[in-house]
Amino acid sequence: MSNTATMDSKTAWGGNNESPYGASYGKLMMWFFLISDALSFTGFLSAYGFYRHYYGSLWPSAENVFTHFPFMHGNHPLLYVALMTFILIMSSVTMVLAVEAGHRMDKKGVTIWLGWTLLGGAIFLGSQAWEWYHFIHGTELGAIELGRGTFALPNGTVEHTYGVIARWADDSKQVLLLPWREIAGDITSPYIQLTGQALTEAVANGKEIYGANLTHNEYGHPLFGDFFFFITGFHGTHVFSGVVINFIVFINVIMGTYQKRGYYEMVEKVGLYWHFVDLVWVFVFTFFYLV
Amino acid sequence: MEHSHNTHDSHAHAPEPYKYAAHHSEEEGKKTRRMIWNMFWVLLAITTVEVTLGLFWRKLEISWAAVKMTFIILTVAKAYFIVAYYMHLKHERKALKNTIIIPFVLFALYLLYHIFTEGVYSEMMDKWFF
Numbered sequence: 437m438s439n440t441a442t443m444d445s446k447t448a449w450g451g452n453n454e455s456p457y458g459a460s461y462g463k464l465m466m467w468f469f470l471i472s473d474a475l476s477f478t479g480f481l482s483a484y485g486f487y488r489h490y491y492g493s494l495w496p497s498a499e500n501v502f503t504h505f506p507f508m509h510g511n512h513p514l515l516y517v518a519l520m521t522f523i524l525i526m527s528s529v530t531m532v533l534a535v536e537a538g539h540r541m542d543k544k545g546v547t548i549w550l551g552w553t554l555l556g557g558a559i560f561l562g563s564q565a566w567e568w569y570h571f572i573h574g575t576e577l578g579a580i581e582l583g584r585g586t587f588a589l590p591n592g593t594v595e596h597t598y599g600v601i602a603r604w605a606d607d608s609k610q611v612l613l614l615p616w617r618e619i620a621g622d623i624t625s626p627y628i629q630l631t632g633q634a635l636t637e638a639v640a641n642g643k644e645i646y647g648a649n650l651t652h653n654e655y656g657h658p659l660f661g662d663f664f665f666f667i668t669g670f671h672g673t674h675v676f677s678g679v680v681i682n683f684i685v686f687i688n689v690i691m692g693t694y695q696k697r698g699y700y701e702m703v704e705k706v707g708l709y710w711h712f713v714d715l716v717w718v719f720v721f722t723f724f725y726l727v
Numbered sequence: 728m729e730h731s732h733n734t735h736d737s738h739a740h741a742p743e744p745y746k747y748a749a750h751h752s753e754e755e756g757k758k759t760r761r762m763i764w765n766m767f768w769v770l771l772a773i774t775t776v777e778v779t780l781g782l783f784w785r786k787l788e789i790s791w792a793a794v795k796m797t798f799i800i801l802t803v804a805k806a807y808f809i810v811a812y813y814m815h816l817k818h819e820r821k822a823l824k825n826t827i828i829i830p831f832v833l834f835a836l837y838l839l840y841h842i843f844t845e846g847v848y849s850e851m852m853d854k855w856f857f
Contacts, residue, residue: 457823460747699748
């Protein structure tokens with residue numbers, strides 16, 4: 437064909453080899469990948485939001501689940517996850533500083549800031565492992581997963597108890613708190629307090645569980661555990677691959693690959709990915725831990 | 728987009744920089760760094776407000792619905808700052824901005840719409856199971 441003969445790289449697609457986006461192919465493809473990835477997380481988090489409201493008070497409140505802080509005893513709701521959030525935001529800052537240093541061809545600057553970013557990512561991953569450990573391990577007190585049966589609500593309606601998690605009111609194990617599904621979104625909904633005979637029966641018919649896995653969860657509905665493992669796990673996989681990619685780029689920076697090339701766009705591209713990981717965590721933090 | 732190339736000796740023999748690769752001068756760098764740290768304080772402030780609200784909203788006598796909406800608004804604000812400034816989208820060309828924002832927002836809303844409307848079937852499922 438005569439057309440193909442004249443089709444050189446300068447006139448390709450009639451665009452004079454110019455990107456209509458004013459961005460390189462690599463950067464553009466990173467953005468497109470991030471859109472599709474963002475949609476996956478949108479799906480996970482909206483599914484989470486749906487079930488969280490559907491199950492009302494059968495759903496555990498994150499501030500009652502994640503209460504540990506390393507080397508400290510007692511109850512510290514949200515504190516550790518707030519620290520993790522801070523670490524990830526901080527690593528996003530060091531990443532954007534590495535990108536900025538790259539724009540000035542400052543090899544030393546890129547090395548230092550990318551190094552801090554790697555450290556931040558590693559600390560975050562460790563924190564997540566620690567959080568998983570405590571969630572899987574559970575509390576010493578445990579909870580009772582109720583067996584088949586029914587109970588009457590104060591308004592007369594009858595609810596099933598099967599699979600419902602009743603938690604102990606305190607360490608003395610004298611009172612079990614039996615939640616029921618309240619109006620969607622009402623996290624202050626009340627519990628029925630089981631004592632005496634009702635308590636003995638509930639314990640006899642149910643089973644004691646400690647910690648959480650994919651089918652049981654001492655803190656509340658097992659779906660909470662599933663979503664927790666799945667969403668934070670998927671996010672953690674992103675953090676892990678981000679750390680690996682950052683490390684590869686870090687080695688390249690040290691070897692002077694980009695200095696020789698004349699530009700540090702690769703740092704910018706992995707930077708986009710790293711900010712995205714931080715961005716997802718911003719949403720996970722809100723919808724999983726706060727709401 | 729800035730295309731001003733700097734004149735470091737270190738890469739005087741390097742090939743011509745790729746035209747889409749951004750470079751900037753020492754002064755522009757200073758300005759960018761100031762912006763980065765300003766944004767950091769903004770993000771930190773928003774996170775602090777969120778955590779404080781999460782811990783103390785019951786004492787403040789605000790309704791849970793209001794707290795929840797505040798969380799969502801603050802989160803979207805945080806997302807905007809990260810995408811616009813750290814991911815530099817604010818300073819990209821209009822074509823690129825639209826290509827990224829519009830499909831995502833449309834699909835996200837579509838997904839949320841289906842979850843909220845089709846969600847009624849879970850109630851039915853629940854009855855079938857027991």
